[in-house]
Amino acid sequence: MAYVPSHRKPNRRASVRLFVFKKKQLLFILGILILAAAYALYARQEKIASVTGTALDTRTIHMVTGEFKATLPDGKQLEAYRWDPGTVIVRKGEKVKLSIRGVNGASHPFMIEGLGLKGEVKQGEETIVSFKADKAGIFRIICLAHPDAAHGGPMIGYIVVN
Numbered sequence: 362m363a364y365v366p367s368h369r370k371p372n373r374r375a376s377v378r379l380f381v382f383k384k385k386q387l388l389f390i391l392g393i394l395i396l397a398a399a400y401a402l403y404a405r406q407e408k409i410a411s412v413t414g415t416a417l418d419t420r421t422i423h424m425v426t427g428e429f430k431a432t433l434p435d436g437k438q439l440e441a442y443r444w445d446p447g448t449v450i451v452r453k454g455e456k457v458k459l460s461i462r463g464v465n466g467a468s469h470p471f472m473i474e475g476l477g478l479k480g481e482v483k484q485g486e487e488t489i490v491s492f493k494a495d496k497a498g499i500f501r502i503i504c505l506a507h508p509d510a511a512h513g514g515p516m517i518g519y520i521v522v523n
């Protein structure tokens with residue numbers, strides 16, 4: 362048991378100092394809590410911004426022109442040009458940017474049904490097609506040089522707008 366002589370009572374100044382120190386600690390803790398709360402709020406807002414941001418941003422889809430080739434036992438060659446990927450899915454209201462790189466085939470003049478878009482993909486070049494997916498549906502991207510099996514196709518892709 363500690364013995365405190367009556368003539369050595371804790372003096373007032375010391376107890377005041379102790380109080381000030383505790384108050385500083387309290388302020389420090391409070392400051393950290395405010396910073397943590399501010400960060401949590403900031404992080405949450407950023408998350409919300411990125412979620413709503415996807416609808417406003419442009420969706421870029423990369424495609425290439427590809428080719429299937431086979432030789433039959435009788436030596437006959439089969440060939441089909443394709444868009445790859447053959448199906449792309451976007452959300453209604455999204456701004457879409459198709460970036461199509463010509464890999465196989467010298468030239469692919471194309472149209473996108475229902476969107477009134479036309480263009481051409483040349484070998485070794487990149488063609489950009491931008492549009493806003495205003496209406497839901499399935500829109501075909503058709504190569505006018507290779508539209509069916511009789512013409513080295515079917516080089517038809519599908520843009521699905523949900």
Ligand SMILES: [Cu+2]
Nearest residue numbers: 469504507516
């Ligand atoms: Cu083609």
